[in-house]
Amino acid sequence: MDALGAVLAGTAGAAVFADAFVLQGVGRARAPDAAPVAPPRAALLLERLALALPAMDRARAREEARVRRLKVMRQMPGLLDILTLGLSAGLSFDASLELYCSRFDTELAGVFREVLLTWRIGVMGREEALEGVAERLDVAAVRRFAAAVSEALAFGSPLARVLEQQAEVLRDEQRSEVEEEIEKVPVKMLIPLGTLIVPAMLLAILGPLVAPALGTA
Numbered sequence: 001m002d003a004l005g006a007v008l009a010g011t012a013g014a015a016v017f018a019d020a021f022v023l024q025g026v027g028r029a030r031a032p033d034a035a036p037v038a039p040p041r042a043a044l045l046l047e048r049l050a051l052a053l054p055a056m057d058r059a060r061a062r063e064e065a066r067v068r069r070l071k072v073m074r075q076m077p078g079l080l081d082i083l084t085l086g087l088s089a090g091l092s093f094d095a096s097l098e099l100y101c102s103r104f105d106t107e108l109a110g111v112f113r114e115v116l117l118t119w120r121i122g123v124m125g126r127e128e129a130l131e132g133v134a135e136r137l138d139v140a141a142v143r144r145f146a147a148a149v150s151e152a153l154a155f156g157s158p159l160a161r162v163l164e165q166q167a168e169v170l171r172d173e174q175r176s177e178v179e180e181e182i183e184k185v186p187v188k189m190l191i192p193l194g195t196l197i198v199p200a201m202l203l204a205i206l207g208p209l210v211a212p213a214l215g216t217a
Contacts, residue, residue, distance in 0.1 A: 068107065069139050073174065075108040076141045080167035087160035093153065094120070111137065126153065141170050 079100055086096025094116065101113040115133050119126045130146035144166060152159035 065138070069137065071106075072108050072137050072139050073141060073170075075104075075106045076139075076145070077167050077170050077174075078104065078106075079108060079112070080145070080163045080170070084160050084163045084167065087163070093149065093159065126150070141166070 082100040082103070083093070083096045086099050087093065091099070097112060097116055101109045101116060111133060115129045118124055119129045124132070127146075127150040130149055134143040134146040145163070148162045148166065149159065151157065152162060
């Protein structure tokens with residue numbers, strides 16, 4: 001449970017305790033055979049808490065998936081570079097992938113370390129394992145990588161050049177995303193500039209000029 005869930009749970013618990021305390025006092029004043037009074041505020045808070053927790057869990061899962069995709073996108077160029085160097089040096093695809101997984105301790109390296117083991121022990125084929133990784137990570141660059149590897153290994157086409165081109169395209173995409181974020185910064189600065197900085201500057205400049213006039217009025 002995250003911080004917001006803990007706050008909601010604490011609020012609901014406090015409300016239940018308060019209602020129970022009030023009802024205890026009311027129960028003492030009521031007749032012994034009278035029907036107990038239900039705590040509406042506590043019940044309402046508990047109901048809202050029960051409805052809010054699944055939504056918070058889904059939002060947290062979406063945010064974790066988004067952060068994971070961003071990490072994978074940043075780590076993909078390094079994977080493609082190592083595979084390209086390994087293939088250019090005469091290593092096989094499996095040996096090049098093992099080289100990357102053994103040299104790097106990233107989330108992407110951990111995923112491919114598990115996948116490499118699955119097709120080595122014969123749990124599934126290489127193409128099926130790569131497709132499974134692409135579906136699990138849900139990143140377009142990983143899908144392109146899996147398709148290129150499967151096609152090259154099936155038809156015997158050179159893979160190093162394809163991976164090198166994919167790395168260049170991926171870096172261009174990342175550079176474009178960074179440039180877009182930089183271009184959005186001035187627009188995002190308009191809100192604090194208009195609501196905080198400009199009024200403070202006007203107050204600092206016009207305040208000494210207006211104060212004497214108001215004092216003599």
